Amino acid sequence: MNGARDAVLAGIRRALHRGEANAAAEAMCRQRLERHARSTVPGGGLLARTAAVERFVERATELAATVEPLATLDAIPAALAAWLDRQGMAPAVRVAPALAGLDWSRAPGLTVRTGPAGATDTASLVPALAGVAETGTLMLISDAGTPTTLNFLPDAHVVVLHADSIVGCYEDTWDLLRSRRRGQPEAWPLLPRSVIFVSGPSRTADIEQIIVLGAHGPRRLHILLLEGGPLPPAENAEDGHCPADPTAVEAGGGDGG
Amino acid sequence: MIGSSHDFAANARRALGDRRLQEVLTKVHGFEIKRARAVARLPEFETLREEARDLKDHVLDNLDTYLLRFEERVIAAGGQVHWCRTAEEARQTILLLCRAAGAQTMVKGKSMVAEEIGLNDFLAAHGVTPVETDLGEYIIQQRGEPPSHIIVPAVHLDRHDVEETFRARHLALPAERTLGEPSRLVDEARQILRERFLTAEVGLTGANFLIAETGSTVIVTNEGNGDLCQTLPRVHIVLAGIEKVVPTLEDAALILRLLARSATGQEFSTYTTVSTGPRRDEDADGPDVFHVVLLDNGRSDLLGSEFRDILRCIRCGACLNHCPIYFCVGGHAYGSVYPGPMGSVLTPALVGLAEAHHLPQASTLCGRCECVCPMKIPLPRLLRTWREHAFNEGATPWRTRLALRGWAWLARHPRLYRLATEFGITVLGRLGRRRGRFGWLPGAHGWTAGRDMPAPEGLTFHALWRQRLKHQREQDLERRAHEQGRYRNASRDRTRPRTRPGPGVGEPGPGVGEGVGVRPGIEPETGPGKGPGTDPGPGMGMGTEKRPSLGPGKPDQGGQP
Numbered sequence: 001m002n003g004a005r006d007a008v009l010a011g012i013r014r015a016l017h018r019g020e021a022n023a024a025a026e027a028m029c030r031q032r033l034e035r036h037a038r039s040t041v042p043g044g045g046l047l048a049r050t051a052a053v054e055r056f057v058e059r060a061t062e063l064a065a066t067v068e069p070l071a072t073l074d075a076i077p078a079a080l081a082a083w084l085d086r087q088g089m090a091p092a093v094r095v096a097p098a099l100a101g102l103d104w105s106r107a108p109g110l111t112v113r114t115g116p117a118g119a120t121d122t123a124s125l126v127p128a129l130a131g132v133a134e135t136g137t138l139m140l141i142s143d144a145g146t147p148t149t150l151n152f153l154p155d156a157h158v159v160v161l162h163a164d165s166i167v168g169c170y171e172d173t174w175d176l177l178r179s180r181r182r183g184q185p186e187a188w189p190l191l192p193r194s195v196i197f198v199s200g201p202s203r204t205a206d207i208e209q210i211i212v213l214g215a216h217g218p219r220r221l222h223i224l225l226l227e228g229g230p231l232p233p234a235e236n237a238e239d240g241h242c243p244a245d246p247t248a249v250e251a252g253g254g255d256g257g
Numbered sequence: 258m259i260g261s262s263h264d265f266a267a268n269a270r271r272a273l274g275d276r277r278l279q280e281v282l283t284k285v286h287g288f289e290i291k292r293a294r295a296v297a298r299l300p301e302f303e304t305l306r307e308e309a310r311d312l313k314d315h316v317l318d319n320l321d322t323y324l325l326r327f328e329e330r331v332i333a334a335g336g337q338v339h340w341c342r343t344a345e346e347a348r349q350t351i352l353l354l355c356r357a358a359g360a361q362t363m364v365k366g367k368s369m370v371a372e373e374i375g376l377n378d379f380l381a382a383h384g385v386t387p388v389e390t391d392l393g394e395y396i397i398q399q400r401g402e403p404p405s406h407i408i409v410p411a412v413h414l415d416r417h418d419v420e421e422t423f424r425a426r427h428l429a430l431p432a433e434r435t436l437g438e439p440s441r442l443v444d445e446a447r448q449i450l451r452e453r454f455l456t457a458e459v460g461l462t463g464a465n466f467l468i469a470e471t472g473s474t475v476i477v478t479n480e481g482n483g484d485l486c487q488t489l490p491r492v493h494i495v496l497a498g499i500e501k502v503v504p505t506l507e508d509a510a511l512i513l514r515l516l517a518r519s520a521t522g523q524e525f526s527t528y529t530t531v532s533t534g535p536r537r538d539e540d541a542d543g544p545d546v547f548h549v550v551l552l553d554n555g556r557s558d559l560l561g562s563e564f565r566d567i568l569r570c571i572r573c574g575a576c577l578n579h580c581p582i583y584f585c586v587g588g589h590a591y592g593s594v595y596p597g598p599m600g601s602v603l604t605p606a607l608v609g610l611a612e613a614h615h616l617p618q619a620s621t622l623c624g625r626c627e628c629v630c631p632m633k634i635p636l637p638r639l640l641r642t643w644r645e646h647a648f649n650e651g652a653t654p655w656r657t658r659l660a661l662r663g664w665a666w667l668a669r670h671p672r673l674y675r676l677a678t679e680f681g682i683t684v685l686g687r688l689g690r691r692r693g694r695f696g697w698l699p700g701a702h703g704w705t706a707g708r709d710m711p712a713p714e715g716l717t718f719h720a721l722w723r724q725r726l727k728h729q730r731e732q733d734l735e736r737r738a739h740e741q742g743r744y745r746n747a748s749r750d751r752t753r754p755r756t757r758p759g760p761g762v763g764e765p766g767p768g769v770g771e772g773v774g775v776r777p778g779i780e781p782e783t784g785p786g787k788g789p790g791t792d793p794g795p796g797m798g799m800g801t802e803k804r805p806s807l808g809p810g811k812p813d814q815g816g817q818p
Contacts, residue, residue: 004339004340004341004342004346005340007340007342008340008341008342008499008551008553008557009321009324009325011342011553011557011558011560012320012321012324012499012557012560013321014557014561015557015558015559015560015561015562016318016320016321016560016561017561020321021319021321021322025319025322026322028319029319029322029323029326029504032315032504032505033326033469033470033504033505036470036505036506036507037505037507038507038510039305039308039309039312039507039508039510039511040301040304040305040308040511042299042300042301042305042514043300043301044299059524063527097541115541116541116542119451119455134524134525135524135525137525137529142536142540142542142543143539143540144539144540144541147540147541147542148484148488148540148542148543149488149489149542151484152481152484152485152488153485169510170510170513171506171507171510174506174507174510187333189333189334189335189471189472189533189534189537190330190334190470190471190472190473190533191471191473191531191533192533192537193532193533193534193535193536193537193540193543194484194488194530194531194532194533194543195473195530195531195533196484196528196529196530196531197525197528197529197530198527198528199523199524199525199526199527199528199529200527201527202479202480202481202527202528203479203480203527204392204393204443204479204480205409205479205521206391206392206393206396206409206410206411207392207396207411207414207415207416207419207439207442207443208281208284208415208416208439209284209287209288209409209412210439212439212440212443214443214444214447215392215443215447215479215480215481215482216390216447216450216451216454216480216481216482216485217480217481217482217484217485217527217528218481
């Protein structure tokens with residue numbers, strides 16, 4: 001196959017009327033690769049904290065995701081059980097290992113398994129690394145604690161997102177990923193195996209351009225939006241905060257096309 | 258029907274007579290509306306188009322450098338890269354990879370490049386069962402048809418067609434089940450394909466981008482099928498054209514902002530997934546093996562040709578969705594893997610002009626495709642260039658050639674030309690005086706079948722032009738005399754601009770001539786935004802008084818219909 005490789009490269013260079021790229025051109029490309037310069041970022045991707053969270057919720061809801069504000073991590077098990085019940089779904093969930101440490105005794109009737117998703121799992125619970133305000137998009141990665149299959153096999157995709165990790169635009173998430181890699185050995189791949197951007201539940205419009213949710217992936221996307229600070233879980237979540245923002249809880253009927 | 262581009266005329270006639278197809282095709286207009294809405298919501302859209310065009314041009318100038326960096330990073334992440342010159346090399350490579358994996362079944366995400374190399378038939382003939390998993394692709398695979406659109410492969414079918422297909426193919430399911438609604442059809446396909454995802458040994462996807470910086474491949478889907486293809490099977494093969502590489506993740510973000518909006522009018526597709534290498538030791542799922550098959554198949558030749566701009570194409574389908582010809586005949590009539598305007602530019606390069614010389618003709622050159630192309634590809638110009646090639650290479654039919662030659666000869670003999678047109682105008686003018694139009698003309702029934710030809714009512718273009726020049730000269734003389742007189746008489750008015758307050762001086766539109774503002778016949782050849790059938794035949798003397806108004810408003814080139 002080396003012959004083919006050389007031939008393709010030779011063909012490209014012939015078309016460009018040159019031999020191998022000269023040092024100046026190579027240096028220019030190398031610089032471009034290292035600078036990570038951004039193109040124009042639309043106004044919707046440049047919002048500050050509160051506005052960004054608002055936009056995220058608004059756009060995600062438009063895409064037929066549902067958003068439920070929660071005060072703390074500890075509130076997740078009960079909220080999840082209640083949501084499954086409201087959806088008329090079986091009280092069972094496949095939980096990302098990263099969230100296995102939650103106090104699941106708070107949701108007594110719920111069957112909780114951890115690990116990658118299997119064919120029979122109906123609901124999953126996964127933490128998102130970030131949310132992108134620009135388009136109401138979640139960013140999830142594959143990792144020991146967050147298997148990818150959780151995002152695609154079960155019918156219901158429940159995602160935990162910290163309001164603090166909502167960024168403006170896609171470019172912000174690239175920076176986030178690069179910062180995670182810092183300090184790792186040189187040979188370490190630059191990205192996790194899978195970086196997944198999710199905007200609403202799975203859909204298709206392949207028949208008569210009529211939108212049907214749940215084509216191959218999840219039929220429902222439910223986002224548990226943690227208002228409070230990030231980890232670790234608080235000692236006592238029972239008392240205190242009541243999730244405010246009633247608009248955010250409303251189910252989105254809109255179809256993004 | 259693939260490979261029947263030489264039969265375009267017959268295919269198109271058949272499509273036009275197919276009432277059911279005509280009805281389904283009206284739904285394509287939905288994409289236009291959705292796209293317009295999405296574009297209106299993003300004020301930066303035009304800026305992004307320009308940046309994306311420049312980005313892709315930069316990549317093409319340095320294609321070898323970025324591909325090499327991409328390859329290096331794929332290998333560093335534990336994957337492998339296979340370079341293929343031709344469709345045959347790519348098919349063989351993929352077959353070898355399947356055999357090495359002991360694969361009996363391959364689940365496939367939607368890939369136009371896989372269609373381009375005819376992968377399914379080849380694999381099936383060599384003992385590997387390819388299973389399309391994108392709903393549209395699955396439907397047409399069950400019907401043994403090629404896609405009729407690059408992003409909505411089954412756009413030529415309605416729910417009844419799909420129901421019929423599923424009933425005929427899914428024999429294991431109870432015959433009395435209800436299937437009428439799209440949601441039921443989607444569910445049934447989901448059920449059947451789920452099983453396939455879980456058992457296939459190999460998953461193949463295309464790529465919307467290859468990222469040089471990280472060695473990643475990116476796919477954009479709505480259904481989630483692509484992700485299941487690249488996550489569940491043990492082997493993940495990515496098949497992509499060499500032009501798909503971009504330098505950085507930031508560069509991918511730029512094009513991603515244009516892609517979904519242009520394609521389906523979504524702001525972002527449901528799933529955008531960046532895959533880098535195989536699963537890591539600590540990962541709980543994902544493929545053990547990651548292969549990227551890089552395909553040239555004529556792309557490097559295009560790079561060095563006057564068709565290079567088509568390599569910026571991101572396969573969004575906007576040009577199909579806005580093409581009046583595509584609306585009329587649908588995708589299959591083109592007889593090629595890639596239909597519509599981008600297909601009519603790409604196909605002659607892939608299969609040769611002898612087969613595909615009709616396709617560049619399958620355009621009114623109305624310019625809408627260029628207006629909506631997110632990568633600003635000058636599609637009409639490229640189509641015209643293919644027409645020239647076809648003529649020069651003798652691929653154009655002899656009657657057309659003869660007519661063109663005759664016209665060219667006449668046009669090079671101005672006196673004869675003038676004589677002939679004056680004669681023609683006079684005769685036609687007399688003949689058509691009573692009705693003011695012709696419903697039939699000898700040798701032009703193809704043209705008059707769909708519309709009337711307005712009868713000329715006076716002078717030829719040349720005569721009009723002469724008249725105008727004369728008129729202008731007289732005016733100029735008059736004005737000069739007038740101004741000279743005034744200059745002598747009074748100096749108080751010296752600051753007054755010399756130009757008459759005509760239609761906006763400095764306006765970009767043609768016809769900014771002093772005062773008069775109208776130059777007959779400089780009407781742009783194509784007026785996007787104009788309704789069909791309103792183009793005045795140039796020089797047909799539509800009445801000397803009623804010159805076409807060429808006000809400051811330029812035809813909409815803004816890409817926002």
